[in-house]
Amino acid sequence: KKEEEKKETVSEEQLAEGLAALFG
Secondary structure (H helix, E strand, O other): OHHHHHHHHOOHHHHHHHHHHHHO
């Protein structure tokens, strides 16, 4: 399942950092 692999590549921490960068 490719979707699961993507989830492993992009961890929740990285998503949080990305949102923090976008919203400042």
